[in-house]
Amino acid sequence: MSKSLNQVISTLERAGGFASAQEVYSNLRKQGKTTGLATVYRALQKAVSEKSVDVLRKEDGEALYRLCTTGHHHHLLCISCGKTIEIEGSAVEKWANTVAKNHGFRAVTHVVELSGLCAKC
Amino acid sequence: MSKSLNQVISTLERAGGFASAQEVYSNLRKQGKTTGLATVYRALQKAVSEKSVDVLRKEDGEALYRLCTTGHHHHLLCISCGKTIEIEGSAVEKWANTVAKNHGFRAVTHVVELSGLCAKC
DNA sequence: AGCACAAATGAGAATGATTATCAAAATCAA
DNA sequence: TTGATTTTGATAATCATTCTCATTTGTGCT
Numbered sequence: 001m002s003k004s005l006n007q008v009i010s011t012l013e014r015a016g017g018f019a020s021a022q023e024v025y026s027n028l029r030k031q032g033k034t035t036g037l038a039t040v041y042r043a044l045q046k047a048v049s050e051k052s053v054d055v056l057r058k059e060d061g062e063a064l065y066r067l068c069t070t071g072h073h074h075h076l077l078c079i080s081c082g083k084t085i086e087i088e089g090s091a092v093e094k095w096a097n098t099v100a101k102n103h104g105f106r107a108v109t110h111v112v113e114l115s116g117l118c119a120k121c
Numbered sequence: 122m123s124k125s126l127n128q129v130i131s132t133l134e135r136a137g138g139f140a141s142a143q144e145v146y147s148n149l150r151k152q153g154k155t156t157g158l159a160t161v162y163r164a165l166q167k168a169v170s171e172k173s174v175d176v177l178r179k180e181d182g183e184a185l186y187r188l189c190t191t192g193h194h195h196h197l198l199c200i201s202c203g204k205t206i207e208i209e210g211s212a213v214e215k216w217a218n219t220v221a222k223n224h225g226f227r228a229v230t231h232v233v234e235l236s237g238l239c240a241k242c
Numbered sequence: 243a244g245c246a247c248a249a250a251t252g253a254g255a256a257t258g259a260t261t262a263t264c265a266a267a268a269t270c271a272a
Numbered sequence: 273t274t275g276a277t278t279t280t281g282a283t284a285a286t287c288a289t290t291c292t293c294a295t296t297t298g299t300g301c302t
Contacts, residue, residue, distance in 0.1 A: 002250065022288070036252035041289065059232070061182040061259080062288065076224055087220055095212050096235055103197055103206055108237030114217055116229030123279070143259075157281035162260065182288080183259065 004035055008043040009067070012053065016086075017067040020058075024065070056111050077115040087114070125156055129164040130188070133174065138188035139205065141179075145186070177205065177234065199239035208235070 011024045019027075025040045044065050047053035056064045074092070076085040092112055100108035132145050140148070142161055149156045165186050168174035177185045177198055187205070195213070197206040213233055221229035 004251075020288090034252075036254095037288095038253080038290080038292095039251055042250085057178040057182060061178060061184060063182060076220060076226060076229075085224055087224075089216070089220075091216050092213060092233075095210070095216075099197060099208055099210075100235060100237060103208075104240030105197060105199070105235075105237045108197075108235050110236075111232065111234045112213075113232045114221060114226075114229050115231075116221060116226045119225030125280075141259090155281075157283095159261080159263095159282080160280055163280085 002043070002046075004039045005043045005046060007033060007035060008040060009047065009052070012065060012067050018064060020062050020064055022062075054109055056109070074112045074114065077113065123164070123167075125160045126164045126167060128154060128156060129161060130168065130173070133186060133188050139185060141183055141185055143183075180236075195233045196235065198234065198236040199242055204239050204241075 007028060008024055011027050012019055015023065015027070021037075021040055021044055024044070025035070025037050028035045028040065044053065048055055048065070052068055053065050054068055056066060058064055073086045074089050076087050089112060092110070096108060096110045100106075128149060129145055132148050133140055136144065136148065142158075142165055145165070146156070146158050146161045149161070165174065169176055169186070173189055174186050175189050177187060177196060179185055194207045195210045197208050199205070210233060213231070217229060217231045221227070
């Protein structure tokens, strides 16, 4: 187990199991680590190929990495004040799996993001 | 209605309603059009904001543009061959609205994309 | 320990998609 | 036709990601 892989994984844990490569990198630097950006990408790739992390895409195409073991959640974002709420979605998980099966798909991941105006805005 | 928008739309039609911005651009050039890359992106952005085209992401993060045939729907995308299935999601719509209400949110929109490997891949 | 060799690392360059800039060209109004 | 506004194309800039390579670190062996 390489050192950098552990650092990246624990950074993802600290971030709530959800961060971009660039965020992981800058978090490590803030902690005084000298880890390079290339190493962060390498560790993330390895983690992904080992299925301990999976990848989502933001709307702008940037990759977001997430620990697989952590029960994953979705977000409800206020487009006015930026407030974000993490939400459970077991109903969605089931629906996604059902739809995937019905069409013969395997290894299906899903992206679900909700956005609107929160109570205060 | 701008000329470039029409050119881009008909290129998408010819491509089976599915192509990257770079592909649209090179197809136009092959047809002898002098359309610039920036114009292609502008036309695609406009089409997306008008909901006549929607956007998916390949595994590497590149955007794929696609003519929107029906109203609101979601996608099941094969990350290997690019095959796309449009799916109904009334269950998801209801879930999204319920979650939004529970947190006092209004005017909530949602993004739901499923991706994985299709039966052939 | 000392040595040879493979793997991991970090810095910076290279890549590729996307966006921003800006002057020239097309369109429009009067 | 004028002048104003919009659209366009070329090119530069941006940003995430990947590649390169010299250096460091780790490992096995004696």
